[in-house]
Amino acid sequence: MEITRRLARYIVTSEPSHIPDAARREAVRSLVNWLGCAVGGSQHEAVEHALAALEDYQALPQATVFGRRERLDIMHAALVNGISSHVFDFDDTHLRTLLHPSVPVASALFALAERRRISGPDFLHAFIVGVEIESRIANAIFDNHNTDWYITGTTGPFGAAAAVGKILGLTEERMTWALGIAATEGAGLRQMAGTMAKSLVHGRAGQNGLYAALLAAQGFTSSVDAIEGARGFAKVIGGVADLTDMLQGLGDTYEIELNTYKPYACGVVAHPVIHGCMRLREQHGLQASRIRGVALHVHPQALKLTGIKAPRSGLESKWSLYHSAAAVLVRGAAGEHEYAEDCVRDPTIVALRDRITASEDRRLRQDEAHIRIELDDGLVLECHVEHALGSVDSPMSNADLAVKFRGLVEPILQPEATDRLLQLCWALPELEDVTKIARASVPR
Amino acid sequence: MEITRRLARYIVTSEPSHIPDAARREAVRSLVNWLGCAVGGSQHEAVEHALAALEDYQALPQATVFGRRERLDIMHAALVNGISSHVFDFDDTHLRTLLHPSVPVASALFALAERRRISGPDFLHAFIVGVEIESRIANAIFDNHNTDWYITGTTGPFGAAAAVGKILGLTEERMTWALGIAATEGAGLRQMAGTMAKSLVHGRAGQNGLYAALLAAQGFTSSVDAIEGARGFAKVIGGVADLTDMLQGLGDTYEIELNTYKPYACGVVAHPVIHGCMRLREQHGLQASRIRGVALHVHPQALKLTGIKAPRSGLESKWSLYHSAAAVLVRGAAGEHEYAEDCVRDPTIVALRDRITASEDRRLRQDEAHIRIELDDGLVLECHVEHALGSVDSPMSNADLAVKFRGLVEPILQPEATDRLLQLCWALPELEDVTKIARASVPR
Numbered sequence: 001m002e003i004t005r006r007l008a009r010y011i012v013t014s015e016p017s018h019i020p021d022a023a024r025r026e027a028v029r030s031l032v033n034w035l036g037c038a039v040g041g042s043q044h045e046a047v048e049h050a051l052a053a054l055e056d057y058q059a060l061p062q063a064t065v066f067g068r069r070e071r072l073d074i075m076h077a078a079l080v081n082g083i084s085s086h087v088f089d090f091d092d093t094h095l096r097t098l099l100h101p102s103v104p105v106a107s108a109l110f111a112l113a114e115r116r117r118i119s120g121p122d123f124l125h126a127f128i129v130g131v132e133i134e135s136r137i138a139n140a141i142f143d144n145h146n147t148d149w150y151i152t153g154t155t156g157p158f159g160a161a162a163a164v165g166k167i168l169g170l171t172e173e174r175m176t177w178a179l180g181i182a183a184t185e186g187a188g189l190r191q192m193a194g195t196m197a198k199s200l201v202h203g204r205a206g207q208n209g210l211y212a213a214l215l216a217a218q219g220f221t222s223s224v225d226a227i228e229g230a231r232g233f234a235k236v237i238g239g240v241a242d243l244t245d246m247l248q249g250l251g252d253t254y255e256i257e258l259n260t261y262k263p264y265a266c267g268v269v270a271h272p273v274i275h276g277c278m279r280l281r282e283q284h285g286l287q288a289s290r291i292r293g294v295a296l297h298v299h300p301q302a303l304k305l306t307g308i309k310a311p312r313s314g315l316e317s318k319w320s321l322y323h324s325a326a327a328v329l330v331r332g333a334a335g336e337h338e339y340a341e342d343c344v345r346d347p348t349i350v351a352l353r354d355r356i357t358a359s360e361d362r363r364l365r366q367d368e369a370h371i372r373i374e375l376d377d378g379l380v381l382e383c384h385v386e387h388a389l390g391s392v393d394s395p396m397s398n399a400d401l402a403v404k405f406r407g408l409v410e411p412i413l414q415p416e417a418t419d420r421l422l423q424l425c426w427a428l429p430e431l432e433d434v435t436k437i438a439r440a441s442v443p444r
Numbered sequence: 445m446e447i448t449r450r451l452a453r454y455i456v457t458s459e460p461s462h463i464p465d466a467a468r469r470e471a472v473r474s475l476v477n478w479l480g481c482a483v484g485g486s487q488h489e490a491v492e493h494a495l496a497a498l499e500d501y502q503a504l505p506q507a508t509v510f511g512r513r514e515r516l517d518i519m520h521a522a523l524v525n526g527i528s529s530h531v532f533d534f535d536d537t538h539l540r541t542l543l544h545p546s547v548p549v550a551s552a553l554f555a556l557a558e559r560r561r562i563s564g565p566d567f568l569h570a571f572i573v574g575v576e577i578e579s580r581i582a583n584a585i586f587d588n589h590n591t592d593w594y595i596t597g598t599t600g601p602f603g604a605a606a607a608v609g610k611i612l613g614l615t616e617e618r619m620t621w622a623l624g625i626a627a628t629e630g631a632g633l634r635q636m637a638g639t640m641a642k643s644l645v646h647g648r649a650g651q652n653g654l655y656a657a658l659l660a661a662q663g664f665t666s667s668v669d670a671i672e673g674a675r676g677f678a679k680v681i682g683g684v685a686d687l688t689d690m691l692q693g694l695g696d697t698y699e700i701e702l703n704t705y706k707p708y709a710c711g712v713v714a715h716p717v718i719h720g721c722m723r724l725r726e727q728h729g730l731q732a733s734r735i736r737g738v739a740l741h742v743h744p745q746a747l748k749l750t751g752i753k754a755p756r757s758g759l760e761s762k763w764s765l766y767h768s769a770a771a772v773l774v775r776g777a778a779g780e781h782e783y784a785e786d787c788v789r790d791p792t793i794v795a796l797r798d799r800i801t802a803s804e805d806r807r808l809r810q811d812e813a814h815i816r817i818e819l820d821d822g823l824v825l826e827c828h829v830e831h832a833l834g835s836v837d838s839p840m841s842n843a844d845l846a847v848k849f850r851g852l853v854e855p856i857l858q859p860e861a862t863d864r865l866l867q868l869c870w871a872l873p874e875l876e877d878v879t880k881i882a883r884a885s886v887p888r
């Protein structure tokens with residue numbers, strides 16, 4: 001069955017008029033969320049280290065590092081903006097697959113836009129098409145794949161290559177090559193959880209896809225059945241053979257409509273627990289010192305991916321259900337500050353963390369959890385979370401997204417510039433040139 | 445079992461005095477061979493396309509593209525020199541694993557050398573250590589791995605990271621991170637055979653390893669059990685759990701001593717057939733028009749990897765036993781010219797190709813083959829190749845390597861400059877600054 005070429009044909013022939021309004025609206029919400037994360041993460045030490053490593057070895061000040069004054073050539077801007085927008089683990093999630101759809105596509109497109117003018121409508125269209133491609137590939141493989149691989153590292157290059165290739169106006173043949181090059185650059189091991197290398201995997205995804213499209217545009221060849229071939233992506237990296245679903249409804253349905261945004265700055269599978277702990281804290285005015293023990297009941301995936309008992313760093317604490325629950329019970333929040341180094345070492349949080357147990361319950365959905373808190377006087381409080389805030393069934397509103405955006409961006413840009421940047425993001429579909437957004441993200 | 449950290453400790457503590465002369469000699473031979481391939485491949489259209497794609501998006505003229513006048517920043521020089529040195533499929537092979545050891549390590553080191561002076565002895569030491577690391581990792585995983593992956597794409601980043609990290613003087617902790625970052629960037633699908641993307645995989649390996657070491661040098665963290673961890677490289681990409689051999693004899697034996705060089709510009713598993721066809725042609729003054737049919741008997745791997753019956757391009761013809769046998773029977777050679785576009789379309793070669801059959805024989809070793817040729821008068825000629833030229837048991841001599849080097853480099857540099865470059869390569873262990881070699885590779 002021909003897959004790679006048919007995906008390429010879809011990308012090449014897609015027209016803005018094909019895109020339904022709901023997809024367009026969700027794409028703008030995705031970009032608002034992504035940009036807040038990119039600016040918010042831009043002062044993280046992972047970004048500092050990456051910039052220091054590259055400083056001497058790259059060159060033309062072509063493109064913006066969002067939230068910073070440094071400028072990089074576009075290849076490295078795509079990389080570093082990818083790192084910063086993911087480093088808080090606060091970006092978006094395609095919940096079915098755990099793909100983070102925006103990071104590769106937006107990082108690559110915003111970088112390219114600084115060498116080649118891209119209008120808001122063209123940007124939005126290319127972004128939606130890119131997200132569609134990576135999500136469809138992710139849908140086909142996630143089941144066997146997610147325990148071992150970062151699916152954004154493996155499928156993200158397809159999304160970035162598709163979006164950049166769309167802007168460059170590649171022919172069907174060259175778009176097929178671009179997807180083929182993207183296929184052979186997919187990478188990213190879950191062993192990196194809790195380290196800076198996780199954000200590198202996500203930054204590389206966009207950079208690799210950008211390279212892939214630029215190379216293919218010059219006639220650089222690759223396999224034309226890179227996804228479906230006997231030694232191709234689906235079999236070797238995805239471990240699957242049946243790809244019929246990959247083309248089902250292509251051009252009719254849009255995966256971007258299933259995108260979700262995190263209210264909490266950690267692995268999404270921990271969110272139902274955080275949501276429930278926050279509710280119990282607010283309802284009962286809980287004090288950590290009064291809590292004798294906490295029992296969490298979660299979907300098996302939550303324990304598998306966020307089961308670290310005693311995290312040693314801010315980045316590691318994002319993969320600890322125990323830290324998440326303790327931090328939110330003590331501080332009443334689970335934003336980027338609750339996953340910073342000082343919070344991980346806070347004695348009150350550490351002490352409470354050690355009184356928390358978690359067990360898997362296969363009857364629960366991934367966005368569901370049950371929490372049981374016992375107080376020192378023997379009182380028991382319970383909470384069942386049907387759908388965590390930020391899931392498809394309980395989405396963050398535009399107002400929620402704006403609050404999140406301001407929380408991330410104001411410490412870097414100050415309130416007035418933050419408002420201006422936020423307005424520009426909402427107005428992206430009308431911009432003549434999207435670099436306006438990049439310029440507005442730079443602190444004065 | 446601690447693997448990643450122990451490999452890092454070995455890299456950090458290795459001293460030039462530990463290296464035996466035989467390893468040192470083989471390293472110089474490896475570099476002579478690699479440099480000939482890099483200059484020889486530098487005019488290939490894959491290199492032209494890569495340069496055109498990067499032209500507008502990279503920057504400082506920091507480092508040499510071997511065999512060309514363009515200069516690139518060191519990140520992209522590592523990439524492009526990796527592409528050109530592999531694009532003819534003429535570089536070296538660690539036969540047990542089919543790893544191409546030099547391309548990632550040499551591409552990364554020569555690029556770094558143009559920003560930070562590296563003496564010949566230091567270069568050689570770092571090169572040997574880098575090859576040791578990637579080869580040991582390859583030894584542990586090749587069995588399950590080689591059918592689907594380019595092992596140089598997956599293990600090469602470790603070699604480049606180790607070598608660059610050694611030159612940068614990383615601490616044990618940062619070297620562990622460098623290997624961890626390299627682990628999560630391994631990539632490269634065999635589906636790319638016969639396309640330019642294959643050389644890209646090999647160029648990326650060195651570039652990724654270079655990045656990994658530069659990032660780790662700044663404190664960019666990664667998993668410290670990236671190779672052996674439950675979601676680490678060995679399990680996820682290598683499909684293996686038993687890694688005890690990886691540390692066996694570390695520091696006592698040197699894998700570089702097992703390196704081999706190709707007399708023919710194609711997949712190494714086709715070499716026994718080429719060797720035998722060449723011998724029959726010479727012994728009997730064979731003419732293609734008189735050949736009724738050819739029956740090849742080969743190791744199963746040869747059919748699996750070079751089984752393309754009707755290659756459509758020069759790059760694809762390197763993966764066709766049939767083309768290789770036909771080309772050598774018609775032209776008496778199997779250098780880069782016999783895998784160029786015009787040779788693949790040569791009617792005499794195409795006609796003979798279609799009269800060739802190949803079958804696997806599990807009793808044969810990988811460097812062994814049997815050839816049976818029937819002539820139009822019914823005469824049958826047979827040849828059994830015990831060890832193909834270029835195998836460990838029948839190595840290319842220094843004189844053979846010099847002939848190969850001149851054949852590759854003279855068309856680009858002219859004879860006098862070729863001799864000078866060759867002399868510099870042999871003299872690498874005494875150079876004060878290895879960039880002398882890079883400068884001497886540029887055509888006037």
